[in-house]
Amino acid sequence: MEKDMATEKCKNEKHTVVKHVNHGAGGGAVYGFGLIGALIYFLQTAAGFWAGVLSILKALVWPAMIVYEVLKMLKL
Numbered sequence: 001m002e003k004d005m006a007t008e009k010c011k012n013e014k015h016t017v018v019k020h021v022n023h024g025a026g027g028g029a030v031y032g033f034g035l036i037g038a039l040i041y042f043l044q045t046a047a048g049f050w051a052g053v054l055s056i057l058k059a060l061v062w063p064a065m066i067v068y069e070v071l072k073m074l075k076l
Helices: 026-045 049-073
Strands: 005-009 016-020
Touching: 026 049
Parallel strands: none
Antiparallel strands: 005 016
16 A cells, blocks of 8 residues: 555554655656766777766766757757
């Protein structure tokens, strides 16, 4: 029996415990896997130390670069 908010009574019944269940974390996992994949890809193509630092920054902002290129392609 799974609810968004469940209420339970403690054994001594002096206070009530409210549990909140969050069901919206699926997008974070997808972004995390994308971040790891982008980091591996960009680090493999890095030729030196500063290129490696730049590749870490690229891995963090790759979704913004994709959205920018798609909007540019759609001429919006």
